[in-house]
Amino acid sequence: MDYETPQFYRVMQYAAQADRDVVDMVSGSPDWDPPATLRDGLRAYADAPADDYQYPPSVGLRPLREEIARRRGVPVEQIIITNGAGEANHLAMAGGFEAFGGTEILLADPVYPYYAGRANFLGAATRYVAAETDGQLDPTALRKAASEETSVIVVNSPNNPTGAVYPESAIREFVAIAEDCGALLVSDEVYDHFDYSGEFASALDVDSEQRIVTDAFSKTMAVTGLRVGYAIITDDDLRDRARTRHMLTTVTGSRPAQYAVAHALEATPPSYYSGVRERVRGRIDRLTDALDSIGAEYTDPDGGFYVMARFPEFGGGFDDVYELIDAAGVAGMPGAAFGESFEDWIRFSVCTDRVETAAARLEAYFE
Ligand SMILES: Cc1ncc(COP(=O)(O)O)c(C=O)c1O
Numbered sequence: 001m002d003y004e005t006p007q008f009y010r011v012m013q014y015a016a017q018a019d020r021d022v023v024d025m026v027s028g029s030p031d032w033d034p035p036a037t038l039r040d041g042l043r044a045y046a047d048a049p050a051d052d053y054q055y056p057p058s059v060g061l062r063p064l065r066e067e068i069a070r071r072r073g074v075p076v077e078q079i080i081i082t083n084g085a086g087e088a089n090h091l092a093m094a095g096g097f098e099a100f101g102g103t104e105i106l107l108a109d110p111v112y113p114y115y116a117g118r119a120n121f122l123g124a125a126t127r128y129v130a131a132e133t134d135g136q137l138d139p140t141a142l143r144k145a146a147s148e149e150t151s152v153i154v155v156n157s158p159n160n161p162t163g164a165v166y167p168e169s170a171i172r173e174f175v176a177i178a179e180d181c182g183a184l185l186v187s188d189e190v191y192d193h194f195d196y197s198g199e200f201a202s203a204l205d206v207d208s209e210q211r212i213v214t215d216a217f218s219k220t221m222a223v224t225g226l227r228v229g230y231a232i233i234t235d236d237d238l239r240d241r242a243r244t245r246h247m248l249t250t251v252t253g254s255r256p257a258q259y260a261v262a263h264a265l266e267a268t269p270p271s272y273y274s275g276v277r278e279r280v281r282g283r284i285d286r287l288t289d290a291l292d293s294i295g296a297e298y299t300d301p302d303g304g305f306y307v308m309a310r311f312p313e314f315g316g317g318f319d320d321v322y323e324l325i326d327a328a329g330v331a332g333m334p335g336a337a338f339g340e341s342f343e344d345w346i347r348f349s350v351c352t353d354r355v356e357t358a359a360a361r362l363e364a365y366f367e
Pocket residue numbers: 028083084085086087112156160188190215216217218219224228229
C-alpha cells in the first residue's frame with residue numbers, strides 16, 4: 001500500500017465525479033458545531049490588542065497548557081501544544097526513532113495510514129501486528145513482534161479505523177513491552193472523548209518515561225480546522241527534542257486558535273461533550289442496525305467515529321468502494337487502505353447527518 005499519498009482523496013474525488021448523489025462516509029471531519037464558547041472566544045479575540053497578534057510561546061499559551069495539565073493530571077512543563085494530534089504524533093515518532101536504537105516502528109494493522117506514511121518519511125522500517133476481528137490489539141502478539149530493532153510502538157485508542165477501546169491491562173502491557181525492548185510507546189488518544197464503553201484507559205495512567213501521549217481538540221470540539229493538539233512528554237531528553245523540532249519546523253502554533261480552545265475548555269458545560277457523544281452513538285446504532293439487516297459482519301465500535309463492515313460476497317478494495325458509490329450512493333473507505341488484516345472490509349465514518357439515508361441505501365443495495 002502506498003501510504004505517502006492520502007488515499008481518501010482518491011475516494012472523495014471519485015465520489016465527487018459520480019453521476020448521482022453520494023453520502024460521504026469517508027472523512028473524519030465532524031459535521032456538528034463546536035461549543036458556542038469556542039465561537040465566543042474567537043469573537044473576543046478579534047478585538048485583542050496588537051501584542052496578541054504576535055508569536056505565542058513556542059510550547060503554547062500558558063493558560064491552555066495549565067488547563068490541559070489540570071485535566072490530565074500532569075505537570076504543565078510536560079505539555080507541548082502542537083498543530084493538531086498530527087504534529088504531536090510526528091514529534092513523538094521522530095524523537096523516539098532518533099533517541100532509541102533500532103530500525104523499526106511497530107504499528108497495528110489495520111493502521112491509521114498517517115502513522116505508516118510518517119514511518120516511511122522518517123526512513124524507518126515498519127512491522128505490523130494484525131488486530132483481532134473485534135479490533136483489539138493482543139498484547140501477546142505485540143510482544144512477539146517487538147524486538148531490539150523496535151524503536152517506536154504506536155497505539156491508538158479509541159481506534160481509527162476499528163473503534164476498539166483498549167482495556168487498561170492492555171495499555172499497561174504496551175508500555176511494559178516498550179520498556180522491555182528499549183523503545184518508546186506513542187499513545188494517540190485523539191478520540192478519548194468518544195468512548196461509549198466507559199473502558200477508555202489513558203497511557204498517562206501508567207507511569208513511565210518511555211511513553212508519550214498525543215491528543216487534540218480537533219474531534220473533541222469539532223475543530224479539525226483550528227489545529228490545536230498536544231503531546232505530553234515525561235522524559236526530559238525526548239521533550240527537548242520535541243520542543244526543538246517543533247520550533248524549527250513550525251516556530252509555534254496559532255495564537256487565536258489556542259486562545260479560543262483555552263476559553264472553550266474553561267467555559268463549556270459537560271453537556272456539550274455528552275450531547276455530541278450521544279449523537280454520534282445514535283448514528284452508529286442506525287448504521288449497525290442496517291448492517292444487521294443486511295447480514296454484514298461489523299466492528300461494533302466502543303469508541304470513535306468509524307464502523308468497519310464486511311458485506312456478504314463483497315470485497316473491501318477500491319473497486320468495491322467505487323461500485324458502492326455508483327450503485328448505492330454511499331462512499332466509504334476501502335479496508336485495504338488500512339493494511340491487510342481488514343482488506344475485505346469497508347470503513348464508514350458517521351461524521352454526516354445523512355446516516356439514515358446511507359443506511360437505507362445500503363439495505364436496498366444488499367437486499
Ligand atoms: C488516529 C488519528 N490520529 C490523529 C489524527 C489527526 O488529528 P489532528 O487533526 O488533530 O491532527 C486523526 C484524524 O483523523 C486520527 O484519526
